[in-house]
Amino acid sequence: MTDTKENRRELFKSIGFLSGVGISMVAATFIGFGMGYYLDQWLDTKPWLTLVFLALGIIAGFRNVYILTARELRRQKREEQQAEKERDAEG
Structure with missing residues (x-):
């Protein structure tokens, strides 16, 4: 395989990895926020469950980023x- 094809392949792998990391972080945050918001509406506990589940979503997002990054580093190695x-x- 030529160098340009190999470089292009690596570029697309990197773009795919970075987009997956971003989507993972945003999705986990929004899911946590949404769950907390709807539980607050249902249980009338505004804003506590929204804040708790938002924090849990952010933590889950960072955990996903860590897992994806570790997996990518193992693949590269x-x-x-x-x-x-x-x-x-x-x-």
Whole structure:
């Protein structure tokens, strides 16, 4: 594979990873906020459950970011090791 195709492939992988991280963070935050808001409406506890569930959503978002980042770092390390083995086999 040529260098430009490889570079383009890596660019798309990075863009996909970054968009997944952003979506994960935003989705978890909105889900937590939504759950808290509707529970506050139902139980008439404004604004306490909204705040609690918003905080839980933010924490879940950061946890997702941590998990996705760790997974991506493991993938990159595996690819580097595989490329190193291929270079060693060639030379």
